[in-house]
Amino acid sequence: MIEISENFKRISENIKKACLDFNRKDEVRFMAVTKGVPYERINCALELGIDLIGENRAQEFVQKHPFYAKKCEIHFIGGLQNNKVRYIIDKVSVIQSADSVKLLTEINKRAAAHSLTMDILIEINIGCEWSKNGIEADLLPGLLAEAETLKNVRTRGLMAIPPIDAEEKIYANMRRLYEDAKASVKQPDVFDTLSMGMSGDYITAIKHGANIIRIGSALFGSR
Ligand SMILES: *Cc1c(COP(=O)(O)O)cnc(C)c1O
Secondary structure, eight states: OHHHHHHHHHHHHHHHHHHHHTTOOSOOEEEEEOTTOOHHHHHHHHHTTOOEEEEOOHHHHHHHGGGOOSOOEEEEOSOOOGGGHHHHTTTOSEEEEEOSHHHHHHHHHHHHHTTOOEEEEEEEOTTOOTTOOSBOGGGHHHHHHHHHTOTTEEEEEEEEOOOTTOOHHHHHHHHHHHHHHHHHSSOTTTOOEEEOOOTTTHHHHHHTTOSEEEESHHHHOOO
16 A cells, blocks of 8 residues: 555645646645545545545445545546436535536436535536547537526536547647636636546646546556
């Protein structure tokens, strides 16, 4: 587990340095992404002070969740089928992978059944890749408007997975999309999250305004 500790230290220093380099005065949160990682190793990360984790797979998450040794904030970040929403609705505080009216409607329904309001991010397929989840950028205004009609859903921002080796302008586009969306929503004060950047590109993401970066393999080792 020494390896996780060293990775954590190195990444934390890189984040701090990037924040200085790119004049970031706001907070950039470090999310540990847990897919395929045994709970013992997740607990090691929590012990180091990580307070935000990202889950990709509903079933794997529900099985591991009882063994998490510390309270932490948990976001769902993976592709989410409608029929899995009910398993996670009371166990996560943000669903970052909202990408359709159907999914938003299901989240709203399940949240209402638990008397809670679910925070969501809308996932953008910023590289327009066939293989990726998320909506194309031009569908964002429509989905934001739909989300605003749902009482038990609160839109907190955007999430994206830029293509591997994406040009920097993709990140800049994503930031512009986020700023424009923030300026257009009814509650701009709670539209405050841009989740972007993973093990290979978090520095670039920080440069372009990401305030949650999602780190898997650089922290826990390759899958
Ligand atoms: C796996 C995953 C990550 C982390 O990827 P790494 O490259 O291992 O850091 C981040 N976000 C999402 C949505 C993922 O599925």
